[in-house]
Amino acid sequence: MGQLAGVIQQLLRSKQEVPNGPADSAQEIDSNELGLGIKEIAGKEFFAETIAQGHEGVVAKHVSGRYRPGQRSAGWRKIKPVHVIPCVVIGYTPGPDGFHSLLVGAEREGTLRYVGELTCGFTASAKAEGAAGLQQRQRAKPIVACPKRAQWVEPEWYCQVKFLEWTAHDRLHGASFQRWIAPRGILAPLATGRAASAR
Numbered sequence: 001m002g003q004l005a006g007v008i009q010q011l012l013r014s015k016q017e018v019p020n021g022p023a024d025s026a027q028e029i030d031s032n033e034l035g036l037g038i039k040e041i042a043g044k045e046f047f048a049e050t051i052a053q054g055h056e057g058v059v060a061k062h063v064s065g066r067y068r069p070g071q072r073s074a075g076w077r078k079i080k081p082v083h084v085i086p087c088v089v090i091g092y093t094p095g096p097d098g099f100h101s102l103l104v105g106a107e108r109e110g111t112l113r114y115v116g117e118l119t120c121g122f123t124a125s126a127k128a129e130g131a132a133g134l135q136q137r138q139r140a141k142p143i144v145a146c147p148k149r150a151q152w153v154e155p156e157w158y159c160q161v162k163f164l165e166w167t168a169h170d171r172l173h174g175a176s177f178q179r180w181i182a183p184r185g186i187l188a189p190l191a192t193g194r195a196a197s198a199r
Contacts, residue, residue: 082162085172086181089134089157090114090143091150097124098131102177103150104161105143108170114146118161121176129180133157158182 043060050058058079061067065075087104094100102118122130137154160181164174 080164082164084160084162084178086158087115087161088112088155089130089153089159090146090155091148091152092130092134093117093148093150097127099127099134102130102159103142103146103148104159104172105155106172112144112155113170114142114144114148115170116161116163116172116175117148118159118175118177121162121178126177126180130157 046058060077060079062075065073067076085106087106089102090105091103092099092101093103100119103114104116104118105112106115107113108115134151134153134157137156139152139154142150142152143155158181160178161172162176162178163172167173
């Protein structure tokens with residue numbers, strides 16, 4: 001299990017991740033249209049301060065955006081912090097395209113744990129690639145404790161996962177699949193004595 005956690009640590013240190021928060025293009029803008037003679041603070045700075053205060057996110061508008069009661073507008077956007085983490089697939093639920101969802105694990109406080117179920121974000125090609133690889137790596141029991149019912153697999157396939165936040169029970173909230181990442185399908189089984197005995 002320690003070797004598997006080491007692989008995930010290496011992925012965390014890699015450049016597989018993306019920055020948190022809104023796009024890097026955020027910059028200072030003049031609020032002349034407001035007629036208040038003020039200057040807006042940089043978007044990323046304001047966003048970071050808002051999140052640090054414990055808020056879920058911000059609602060931002062284009063400098064020329066207008067408020068229209070009861071109407072949605074592309075000039076207004078709800079922005080929440082987005083995080084990215086590498087996870088290892090520990091199981092999947094069967095579906096018509098090979099699988100319906102993926103059950104994934106990640107390192108928490110030095111231990112690999114089940115952290116969530118991914119049901120969205122898959123492209124047709126990602127599903128096809130994953131289904132072909134995972135069906136060849138089945139095992140009788142999960143590599144770590146998991147409350148779900150699923151087809152379990154050897155911990156050899158990794159994916160990049162986007163999520164909003166960690167829950168109080170160490171689960172990924174608002175998680176979605178982004179892409180497969182190396183290593184996948186090339187590792188020798190990483191099961192330790194405890195995991196091997198669970199087969």
